[in-house]
Amino acid sequence: FAYYPYGDQEVRAEVEPAVSRASSTTCTETKTCPAPMYFLDDVYLGKYSNIPGIKAATTEEEDFGLDAYEPRFMQPLHIWKAEGEFSVKLRFDTADYTKDLFYFCQIHEFMGGRIKITRDGAPHSWIDNPSLGYEYDQPSEFDTECGTYGLANFQLPNSNCPDRFVCDKEDAPEGYRKFAQCIDAIDCHMISGMTTGSSAMSEDALFVHQMIPHHQNAVNMAKALLKTEKLECDDIRDQSNPECVLTELLYEIINNQNHQIQTMYDYLDAKRFPYEDDCVVEVETVP
Template sequence: MMKLIKLFLFLSLCLFTCGVVSVEGATENQTLCVSPNNVFHARVNLYAGELGYYVFEECGLDNVNPTIAVELGETYTFVQTHRSNYFHPIGFAYSPYGDEELKIEVEPGTSRGNQSCIQDYTCHAPMYFINDEYVGHYSNNPDIKNITHHEEDFGLDVYEPLFMRNPHEWAQFGNFTIKLRVDDPDITSDMFIFCHIHEWMAGRIKVTKNGIPIIKKDVPTLGFEFDYNTPLLSDFDKECGTFALGQYQTPDNPHCPDHFVCDKDDPMVTPEMAHFGSCIDAMNCAMLTGMTTGIKAQDERALFIHQMIPHHQNAVNMAKALLKTEKIHCADLANDEDPDCILEGILYEIVNTQNLQIQAMFDYLDAKRFPEADNCEVPLDKVSDTLAESAGAATLQMPTYIYLQHVTRNWLTGWKALGVVVATTTVLLMSVAALVPQF
């Protein structure tokens, strides 16, 4: 009996002091992240998938999209000050889906439990702060503000737009925090953290009572798979900081030249630089392959998007790869004069704005019922024998369009040279003629 008491005391202590705890039989995931002081410091791991996923310092930075536990009736603070949060304002919902039609957000007028709060907008909802100042009017938390009725503004409309400023301006605003107090004991659904700008970044929240989840099963189910659980995030991608490049490594890809970055084998080149060059090679191979498209949709808009998406994906991968090297030393992202901070800001803008545009373009294809992709193959050796003989066998390693440019350039250069010879000869003959006595 004494052993059981000691075990119970140990588990109780761990629940309030350990970041990640296992609660047997309490949840399908078996693991909950519990903050000892009810504070979660958010970051975005940009390398865990195409868009990145939230991580929290209290849960371990290697624990991507942890299942968070929030105790009924207690106030939790989510801190978004770390620079990786740029363009990723946190929201809360009862559904994991990124689709606006399917996502039911946690707001003063929504509930997945007691319905009496809906009409007077007293349901629990997040409250948004900038530099410790609440920027809304609604409240379900008397420790922050008197409880309100018929008030919808919980600060999101002030908070979210600031995340879409340029990175330096965003950082200059200071501390971004959210406070959440779940107070409905009749809740029938898990909650989810999601990004208000990028889709498919949902992380589950389990509401607990006395440390035990009120809903033991995962309700609702996720409905999609995270990128880090798929082969698209290869070991090569993990090394480069990229996404979906494993199959495009050179020189073994039959659709790409041996390399795009030269001199990687030079003994003066460091291994780190050679590796980064290999990452760039794979990015460019992916873009070259992706931008080799058909026109089956017979629509200029579809062709534009089919070309632009791989172009954007290449830019995102290139920016993430450079961030991954940690060669940029920016002490304060708010500094818009330091060259490294300027470059880091550019990289964050490329990653986040172009990822948003990629999602918008995929949504457009879906809305117009265009195919998601229309790839075609153009083998590197698909050139005529005549052109091959003109340019030499070595150029067959080039993509076809580069090869044709090369041949055309040589052809034009030849004609230019011939023109110079003819012009020079003409001038010489005219000069000689001027010196010859007239007969």
């Protein structure tokens, strides 16, 4: 949790025992500021507390369980799911702080949201403060149907792409045809993105400019298959079920390759390469 969007990616403002954004408090000196408390199967993983009903309130303690909680999620999904039920509790008892909090992911930029602090069931403030700093992306109608993002302008026919990527779909069941149309657009998006210029005249820039749309293709394809709800997996821990194995693989593709895309954009920024270097190559379809 954080006092501002992005948490520690921008400024040191996570919700921790020695961090506060209230106007009048000494909690930073005694390490008694509000902080989340992390649990596994209702067992508290830390030492700090400001919830006496769980553990006597503490001073000079900064361990609120995150260091024992967070690394577990670096394991494969079926392994950490087997460990038990994960949960977090937060008692925010700083009365003179009336702004919002945020939840965020440390490795996926813009993956987070706003938390309204309530008292007696009502928010401290109905105003969204601090501001988010950006607008939420709105998927197109086509993307909403596919479970993807950024494909509205890449539906076939498209002058940058062949007239099909999936063949012999015309007589297939409706659900398959719709999924195939999504795949056609996903692949057209990648093909369009992988026709790149050479303005940087640099091998590493060319690699990154080519690899980003390649990764975006994988992410969109994984999300599109999940959207179909065709995979039958009641318990992701059941590794004897091949559809559970594939489901886990899809989530790994989404999480890992999105992080890699972010890393590659950071590389372009650090090396002062252009964010993208597109060139238009029209495809002539042969009858």
